[in-house]
Amino acid sequence: YVIEGDQATLHDAERLHGTGCAVVQINTGAGCHLDADMVARGLESLLPSAHSVVMIENVGNLVCPALFDLGEQARVVILSVTEGEDKPLKYPHMFQSAHLVLINKIDLLPYLSFDMDQCLRYVSMVKASAQVLQISAQTGEGLAAWYHWIQQHRLTRPDRKGLSCSVFLD
Structure with missing residues (x-):
């Protein structure tokens, strides 16, 4: 299940x-982030089954969305190597x-001058305990570790009926 947040269009949801x-699309118009009420309405529309995973893709910036609790059990940020370390x-x-x-x-x-070691140092400087996985959605490299992470988080939250992750893309 996916709740897709964007300011406009249905492209990602389609x-x-x-x-x-x-998937349910939530367009925020001029708003720069989803909020808990928007997510609740999205969940009412999706009606996810018990023990399922709901991914919430917030509106595409890394500033505003970080400040709002969507009720998610886990928060994931996706850093693209094309955007810099x-x-x-x-x-x-x-x-x-x-x-x-x-x-x-x-x-x-x-094909890039991206410095992975420097990026990992920067992540560690900001959050020493950060867990980092390197993946390629295109080739599938690292996705097994990502799926394992999702499964482990589902199992470590027996008090919940599933897992909801908010996902933030750079």
């Missing part, structure tokens, strides 16, 4: 729906609030 995923320093609150940092598009590393 792409996700094409994979067979149940200094994102943790530019947006420290988002990285401090994250349960997991996914460094995505690692398949592009041979």
Whole structure:
């Protein structure tokens, strides 16, 4: 299940729906983030089954969304190597609030001047206990570890009927 947040359009939701995923689009208009009421309405529309996973993709910036509790059990920030290794320093609150940092598009590393070691140092400077996984959504590299992380978080929250993760993309 996915709750997709954007200021406008249905493009992302349509792409996700094409994979067979149940998705609800929430457009915020001029707003820069989802809030708990919007997510609650999205959940009412989705009606996720017990013990399922709900991914909440917030509106695409790393500033405003970090400041709002959506009721999620886990917060994941996705850092794209195409955006540079200094994102943790530019947006420290988002990285401090994250349960997991996914460094995505690692398949592009041979073509970029991205310094992975420096990026990992920056993440550690902002949040020493940060858990980081390196992945490529394109090739599938690292996705097994991401799926394992999701499964482990589901199992460590027996008080919950499932797992909801808010996902923030840079």
